[in-house]
Amino acid sequence: MKLDILTKTETLDIQKTIISKIRDLINAKNLEPGDKLPSERMLSEKFEVTRSNVREAIQKLEFYGLLKSIPQSGTFVANIGVTAMNGMIEDILRLEEPDFKSLVETRILLELKTARLAALRRTDDDLLKMKEALDAYTEKVLNGEDAVQEDLLFHLAIAKASGNSTMNTFMLIITPEIITNFEKYHVCDKGLAQSGIIEHQSIFDAIKDQKPQLAKQKMKEHFSVLYQYCYNI
Amino acid sequence: MKLDILTKTETLDIQKTIISKIRDLINAKNLEPGDKLPSERMLSEKFEVTRSNVREAIQKLEFYGLLKSIPQSGTFVANIGVTAMNGMIEDILRLEEPDFKSLVETRILLELKTARLAALRRTDDDLLKMKEALDAYTEKVLNGEDAVQEDLLFHLAIAKASGNSTMNTFMLIITPEIITNFEKYHVCDKGLAQSGIIEHQSIFDAIKDQKPQLAKQKMKEHFSVLYQYCYNI
């Protein structure tokens, strides 16, 4: 198990090394947007690593929109100049694992906004989905069961109703990590679920009645405990 | 070229099919958190697809924190129950490509916050990095050159100074798409760069002087044109 972690960080280190070598190469050759990178085989030979490693590194840079691979043709520099390329690669290399405080802070930011937007834009279908999630949550809590999942599904339903696909995606990305940390730090073992029913209902009503400011306010109150907890960690 | 696009969407469809089949399987077998999925080979045989396809689908679900692969052991359901699993997979399947409006909306949300946080938390080193980015931007603009890259690097420097790694990551994710769309819709071909210098300087000063509310306000003014543009698309 310990070995597994070791090899994993080792793999990450190799990837970071390759990424910085790709950056150096782009700088050395003064590659502009649209220019072609050397082939994966050449890079793997030049860097003395396997082609798989090169591919993974390229895919990561592709995820961040810096490169673009085209089958049977080559890998190309995206529509970003050398300056932005250098800056962004440096940022990517220094990216650290998100801490819990950072996750909660971001979640609150996103959810205050999605609640407001949902009140403005929710369709009737959105409302139905939110109602279903709300009922499922309420039932679980009243039965004294654990309802962390239903809790978050209600929040995801709001994100969906916000009509903002980017925020929806970001909520999906942070949700599992939030759940993990909740369980790790036992955030929800504090009888918050009961009061949660009323708070969720208030948020739902505000969105249903299309009152954006109220929805945001109710969401803020819902998170007040989390705020507290976050600052005391 | 058209074929390329076709095969790409086709690949995505296959992946979505596999993901939903994995969901069905988790439901059918009532797999709980920590339970093991069938091996990749069995899944590829059962679903009548290649193992590569199965691996890609699993990796996607791993990215969203729903599964966890352990070498030489198996793929396991993460610490998320069936309910959340079902809801999140449904959301992931329905995720659409982010539209420009959604991107801009999210960017503004993030940047108002990172500006405020940067004013509260920036270190002297952060300040130095921001100053460098600011000077690079100013010089380019004064020389009449295109400075979109330097513009965004300044904003990324702020995100970094915010001390929130999640928001920093999200900024990195949306920045290239913002750039692409800026060029696509010619957002910046409007002589905004000149006024941008003053606005950037104001933001920098507010962060330097550790005035969070002012930093947020100045950032808001900086984005007012973008707001306008976003609503008129």
Add this chain to the structure above:
DNA sequence: ATACAAAATCTGGTTAACCAATTACAGCTA
């Protein structure tokens, strides 16, 4: 029957050979 050891099997990950499409270029034609 039980405890333990050894071997066979099964796992995700890795590697290298293979593929189809693209590209570059040599050579032919007009």
Add this chain to the structure above:
DNA sequence: TAGCTGTAATTGGTTAACCAGATTTTGTAT
């Protein structure tokens, strides 16, 4: 010489064989 064509090399992607470690099964001795 200009333009075309066919062939060979190059490309990222795919596939199947392979690897090392974990797991299960099997066999043996107590």
